[in-house]
Amino acid sequence: MTPDIDIPLKEPAVSAAASDAEQLERARIDASTRVPVLMFYASAMAWLLIGTLLAGFVSFKLHSPDWLSDVSYLTWGRLRPVHMNVMVYGWASMSAMGTAIWLMARLCRTTLRHPLIIVTGIWFWNIGVLIGVIGILMGYSTGYQWLEFPPYAALVLFVAYAMIISWAVLMFRFRRGEQIYITQWYLLGAFLWFPWLYAAAQAMLFVVPVQGVMQAAVGWWYANNLLFLWLGAIALGTAYYMIPKVIGRPVYSYHLATIGFWTYALFSSWTGMQRLVDGPFPAWMITASIAATILTIIPVATVGLNHHMTMQGYFPVMRYSPTLRFTVFGAMSYTVFSVVGILISLRSTARYLHFSEVSVAYSHIGLYAFFTMVMFGSMYYIVPRLVGREWRYATLIKLHFWASAYGVGLMSLMLLVGGLAQGATQNDPSMSFIQSVSSALPYLRGRTVAALLLTASHFIFAFHFGLMLFGLGRTSTVPTFLNPVEAEGSEVQL
Amino acid sequence: MKGLVPLFLGIFGTFAFSWVGLTVIPNIQIGALNPQMDEEGTDIYPMPQSGMAARGREVYAANGCIYCHSQQVRPDYASSDIDRKWGERRSAPRDYLFDRPVLLGKERMGPDLSNIGKRAPAEGEKPASPPVANAPAASPAAAQSPSANAAPAKPAGGAAPAPAAGTSPVQPPPAAANLSPAASASPNPNGMPPIYSYTWHHLHLYSPRSVNPDNEDSTMPAYKFLYEKHPISGERSANALELTGRDAPPPGWEVVPTYDAECLVAYLMSLDQSHPLKEVRSAAALAPAGSPPAAPAGSQPPAPAPPKK
Numbered sequence: 001m002t003p004d005i006d007i008p009l010k011e012p013a014v015s016a017a018a019s020d021a022e023q024l025e026r027a028r029i030d031a032s033t034r035v036p037v038l039m040f041y042a043s044a045m046a047w048l049l050i051g052t053l054l055a056g057f058v059s060f061k062l063h064s065p066d067w068l069s070d071v072s073y074l075t076w077g078r079l080r081p082v083h084m085n086v087m088v089y090g091w092a093s094m095s096a097m098g099t100a101i102w103l104m105a106r107l108c109r110t111t112l113r114h115p116l117i118i119v120t121g122i123w124f125w126n127i128g129v130l131i132g133v134i135g136i137l138m139g140y141s142t143g144y145q146w147l148e149f150p151p152y153a154a155l156v157l158f159v160a161y162a163m164i165i166s167w168a169v170l171m172f173r174f175r176r177g178e179q180i181y182i183t184q185w186y187l188l189g190a191f192l193w194f195p196w197l198y199a200a201a202q203a204m205l206f207v208v209p210v211q212g213v214m215q216a217a218v219g220w221w222y223a224n225n226l227l228f229l230w231l232g233a234i235a236l237g238t239a240y241y242m243i244p245k246v247i248g249r250p251v252y253s254y255h256l257a258t259i260g261f262w263t264y265a266l267f268s269s270w271t272g273m274q275r276l277v278d279g280p281f282p283a284w285m286i287t288a289s290i291a292a293t294i295l296t297i298i299p300v301a302t303v304g305l306n307h308h309m310t311m312q313g314y315f316p317v318m319r320y321s322p323t324l325r326f327t328v329f330g331a332m333s334y335t336v337f338s339v340v341g342i343l344i345s346l347r348s349t350a351r352y353l354h355f356s357e358v359s360v361a362y363s364h365i366g367l368y369a370f371f372t373m374v375m376f377g378s379m380y381y382i383v384p385r386l387v388g389r390e391w392r393y394a395t396l397i398k399l400h401f402w403a404s405a406y407g408v409g410l411m412s413l414m415l416l417v418g419g420l421a422q423g424a425t426q427n428d429p430s431m432s433f434i435q436s437v438s439s440a441l442p443y444l445r446g447r448t449v450a451a452l453l454l455t456a457s458h459f460i461f462a463f464h465f466g467l468m469l470f471g472l473g474r475t476s477t478v479p480t481f482l483n484p485v486e487a488e489g490s491e492v493q494l
Numbered sequence: 495m496k497g498l499v500p501l502f503l504g505i506f507g508t509f510a511f512s513w514v515g516l517t518v519i520p521n522i523q524i525g526a527l528n529p530q531m532d533e534e535g536t537d538i539y540p541m542p543q544s545g546m547a548a549r550g551r552e553v554y555a556a557n558g559c560i561y562c563h564s565q566q567v568r569p570d571y572a573s574s575d576i577d578r579k580w581g582e583r584r585s586a587p588r589d590y591l592f593d594r595p596v597l598l599g600k601e602r603m604g605p606d607l608s609n610i611g612k613r614a615p616a617e618g619e620k621p622a623s624p625p626v627a628n629a630p631a632a633s634p635a636a637a638q639s640p641s642a643n644a645a646p647a648k649p650a651g652g653a654a655p656a657p658a659a660g661t662s663p664v665q666p667p668p669a670a671a672n673l674s675p676a677a678s679a680s681p682n683p684n685g686m687p688p689i690y691s692y693t694w695h696h697l698h699l700y701s702p703r704s705v706n707p708d709n710e711d712s713t714m715p716a717y718k719f720l721y722e723k724h725p726i727s728g729e730r731s732a733n734a735l736e737l738t739g740r741d742a743p744p745p746g747w748e749v750v751p752t753y754d755a756e757c758l759v760a761y762l763m764s765l766d767q768s769h770p771l772k773e774v775r776s777a778a779a780l781a782p783a784g785s786p787p788a789a790p791a792g793s794q795p796p797a798p799a800p801p802k803k
Contacts, residue, residue, distance in 0.1 A: 062603070065702075065715040072719040077558020143555030143595035172498060180501060189505045200513060204521075205595075212590035214517075214525045216598045221516045229509070262504060269512035278568040279598060280585040285520055351572055355564060355602035426602060429577035433605045438711040440603075 025109070032111035033102050034386045036118040040098025041379060042469060043126050045462050047090025052451075052458045054083035059451045063444040073137040081148040082136050088146065088226070089157065090129045092371060094122075096234040099378040100187050101168050102386075103241055107184050108175035114167050121163030128156030144205060144215065146223040151206045158198065165191050182257045186237030189265060193229040197222060213280050217273065224272035227366055232268070235330060235374040236303060242327045242377055243310055247317050252309035260302035267295040274345035277354055293345040300338040307331050320481040322397045326377030329405060333369035340365060340416075352427050357440055358419030361412050368454075369408045376404070376461070383465065384480075389473025391480040396464045398482055403457030411450035418443025524587045530771060539769040542592040543761070550761025553754045555595055557717065564599030565608045565765065579613075580606040581767055586774045589767045603713055612766040615688040693736070695759040696721075696751055701741045720755035723747055 061067055061076045068074045105112045112118070132149030135141070141148040149157070169191050201222035204210050210218060244251050251257060270292035273285045311328065318325045340362055344353050353359075380397065384390050391397060418440045425436035467473060474480065531538045543551065554560070567581035575581065585608060590596050599606075686705050687693035698705045700721055702714040721735070726748050733756075734748040743749050751759070 061715065062713055065713050069715040070718045072557075075557055075717070075719070076715045077561055078556070080558055080561050139556035141556050141558065143560060143597060145560070145600060180498070185501060188501065192502075192505055193509050196509060196513070200517070204517060209594060210517075210521055211525050211527065212593055213587045213596055213598065214521050215594070215596040217520055218517050221512075225512070262508070265505065265508040266511070269509055270516060273516060275600065276598070278572040278584075279566050280587050280589060282520065282523060282587075285516065288515070347572070354568075354573075355600070357601070359600060427574050429574040432708070433578065433602075434708055434711055437603060437713055441711060441713070444713075 026106070029105050029109065029111050030102075030385050032113075032115065033105050036112065036115045036122065037098045037102045037382065038386055038469065039119060039122045040094050040101070041383065041465070043122060044091050044094035044098065045465055047086050047094065047129065048458055049462055051083055051086040051091055052455050054079055054086060056448070056451045056455055058083050059444070059448045063441055063448070072139065078137055078139070078141070081141055081145075082133050084146070085132060085136065085148055086129065087367065088231075089132070089149070090126075092231050092367060092375075094125065095375045095379070096190075096231055096371075097164060097168075099238055099375060099382065100190065100234050101164075102382050103183055103238065103378075104168050104171050104187055107181050107241070108171045109177060110171055110174040112167070112171065113174070118164050118167060121160045124156055124160030124163065128153050128160055131156060142205070144219045146226065147201060147205065147219060151202065154198070154202050154206075158195070158202075161195060161198075165195070181241075182251065182254070182261065183237040183241040185261050186233045186240065189261075190230050190233040190237070193225070193233070193269075197225050197229065216276060216279070217281065217285065220275045221272040224275070225269055227363075228268035228271065229265070231367065231371045232334075233264075235371045236264070236334070238374050238378045239307065239327050239331045239334075242323055242374075242381060243307055243331070246321050246324045246327075246381070247311065247314040249310060249314065252306050252312075256302045256306045260299045260306065263295070263302070264299035267292045267299065271296065271341075271345075274350070275359065277345070277347060277350040290345050290347065294342055296338050297342060300335055304331070304335045319483055320485055322391070322401070322480070322482055323377045323381040325401055325482065326373050326380060329401075330370050330372075330374035330377060333365060333373060337362070337365045337370045352423040353419060354423070355426060356419035356423035357415045357443070358423065361415030361419060364408065364415065365412050369412065373404065373408075376400070379465070383468050384473065387468050387471065387473060389468060389471060390476045390478070391464060392467050392473050393464065394480050394482050396460050397480065400457050400461045400464070401482075403453050403460065407450050407453035407457055410453065411447055414443045414446040414450060418447070527588050527591055529591060530588060539771070540589060540591050543764055546757045546760035547764040548761075549754075550757035550759070550764075551593075551595075551597070553720075553758040554597065554761055560597045560599050562599075562601060562603035562714070564602055564606045566598045567606060567608050567767065575606060578605075581609045583767075583770070583774050585767055586771050588771055588773070607762065607765055608767050610690060610765045611763040612768045614690040614692075614763055687736075690763075692759060692763065695762055696733075696735055696755065697737070699755060699758070700735055700737070700749065704739065704741060717755070720752055720758065721749050722752055723749050 057068070057074075058076065058080050061069070061079070065076065069076070072078070101112065101118070128149075132153030135150040135153055136148050140150045142150060147154075169188070172188070201218055204218045205215055209215065240251065240257070271289050273281065273289035274293050277286050277290070279286075307328075315328075318328055343349060344358055344362060380391065421443070422436045422440035425431050425439045426433070529538050529540055542548075566585045567575045567583070569584040570576045576583070589608075590598075687697065689706075694705060698714075699717045701716055701718075702712050703709050723743055725746055730748055731750045734750050737743065737749060741749075
């Protein structure tokens with residue numbers, strides 16, 4: 001507890017007493033972000049639905065390979081990268097940028113200037129993703145994982161990004177108040193890391209291509225940093241805003257947050273090469289990344305402890321607030337994600353798990369259980385403030401949450417256990433290779449069930465979001481609670 | 495935290511550290527390698543791929559083969575890749591000098607392909623001399639094969655492994671010693687072409703689960719879109735697939751590979767990391783240095799190796 005530090009989050013607890021001027025200012029800031037942020041969310045939702053359907057195809061075709069396999073653009077090897085890229089660049093990046101811009105405006109306490117430039121940028125981004133998707137389907141994939149979009153699509157994305165983010169960063173120039181809140185560190189970091197990362201990877205792979213195996217090193221360096229420093233950083237920053245905001249209590253420790261942020265930036269950026277363990281590389285590269293992965297336990301522990309102590313005594317609020325429930329689920333999954341990452345990167349386990357489905361499980365825990373759940377939480381908070389309506393049906397929110405939670409839980413479990421069986425068989429030369437495939441098959445079928453749950457979850461959310469977008473939400477001054485609020489809940493602003 | 499400057503410098507510094515450490519410095523170390531050659535400047539390895547094999551790499555990348563097939567052999571102390579006969583030595587950076595994109599892979603829903611070309615049955619009594627055996631071998635092989643290989647596919651099926659088995663009585667021929675040790679004893683169930691041969695690859699791409707009854711759990715999709723089915727006009731095409739059962743085209747029709755399919759098979763048959771490298775301790779290198787890394791010589795050393803442990 002550091003009461004001397006002025007965290008701009010004190011207003012929830014005293015919101016009833018917040019001055020009219022402050023309320024007005026916040027409404028003005030929200031209004032300035034309305035069009036771009038809603039456009040981000042609407043685009044992200046569209047990509048999420050496309051990506052979800054693709055995920056179902058990919059999951060089903062993996063255990064039933066003859067289904068729809070006779071058309072070149074429906075072959076598994078093209079749908080899989082399309083699914084991945086749609087999720088990463090369509091859903092994840094767009095929802096992340098929407099949330100980040102809204103948070104930035106709120107925290108800088110300044111209106112968003114030139115929203116039309118951002119809106120143009122969003123169009124470009126959508127076009128870039130679309131070009132990339134069509135490129136992969138037509139057979140122009142670059143062959144680098146996470147970077148399959150043809151370089152011309154990447155160029156469009158880059159231009160779009162420049163249009164979007166320059167104004168988000170420039171909000172710092174107009175910010176009011178000296179203090180820079182924790183969330184802003186993460187967001188500023190993500191805003192600056194992503195273009196560097198993307199440009200460096202594109203340059204080293206396509207403009208001045210590096211030789212031989214260095215391409216794979218650059219590729220995995222890019223993929224891991226995209227996961228941690230772009231998507232992960234925005235999700236962590238969002239959690240640092242939403243949790244204290246909803247429960248109306250300042251973050252437990254500013255110093256822990258500082259340690260957490262800098263160790264996160266330092267260690268997680270050095271991960272990546274563990275995904276090439278025992279490959280054709282100098283051993284020090286791999287070992288450095290394994291060491292860095294192990295060291296990420298420091299940011300995980302500090303961030304987790306900080307959130308936990310902030311939440312201490314307020315966990316029952318999760319019964320009511322959709323935002324808090326999703327965000328806390330995501331924040332907890334961050335710990336799980338990192339612990340799984342550490343366990344599978346050790347050489348002794350990588351021997352078994354390196355080429356198995358476990359790495360797919362790991363990506364899904366990171367991108368879904370952690371990142372996507374935090375984004376859902378932030379959308380439950382932000383959308384009502386942009387459209388001036390409250391979420392219509394608490395039941396739909398509950399359904400969304402449980403379908404997502406059980407869906408991603410089942411998927412991770414299936415892929416982890418299936419990967420374990422597969423990897424153990426692969427590593428035993430007395431068993432034929434095909435036995436390793438056979439051992440994973442039942443779990444892959446189970447994963448398809450999880451994909452169905454997630455599909456249901458996303459369509460429910462998309463429907464609810466659509467209602468909000470078309471002004472069909474509830475007109476009310478009280479937010480939508482998941483459960484009827486008894487007397488004790490009413491003092492909490494959700 | 496007060497002030498943007500320290501924040502900005504920290505954000506910049508941490509990422510620069512990672513960028514330099516994980517991409518720039520390794521690039522200095524292994525980013526400018528040269529092919530290896532002996533004193534006379536011959537026996538150059540690796541060689542750039544050319545023609546059909548290079549195009550085949552693009553087909554491989556475009557259709558996402560990389561999501562299920564790796565192309566890297568891990569060392570024997572860290573994995574059983576070498577026990578699985580996926581290679582005789584671990585892969586090294588130099589093996590991938592000319593690869594673009596490099597297709598190391600991250601998952602194995604299918605077996606490793608680093609040496610899939612090497613593991614093809616030798617064609618007749620023409621085990622090409624080592625320097626030629628690498629990259630260029632692909633194009634000639636693919637170019638000749640429509641005439642030389644497709645027609646006598648059935649007879650070759652029974653005959654090819656036999657001479658190989660004769661030369662190394664103890665060890666099963668490398669071509670057959672793949673998928674399962676048990677299956678290697680009976681290399682050709684139901685008259686299929688020898689595994690990893692030109693004919694086998696085409697059948698396998700067209701109908702993956704038909705080539706081996708053990709493979710019914712294989713999750714490989716069929717790549718029928720890489721093949722054309724059309725009525726036979728005049729004479730049957732030399733490279734038409736010998737399909738049986740469900741996959742057989744109606745009478746008067748034939749299934750022929752497109753150019754992309756031919757390139758893909760040429761690429762697969764060019765994959766070969768068997769050439770010894772100075773920087774890698776390989777099982778093959780333990781054999782007398784003079785013996786060329788031909789199939790029989792290469793497949794023997796792994797046998798004495800395990801007892802040492």
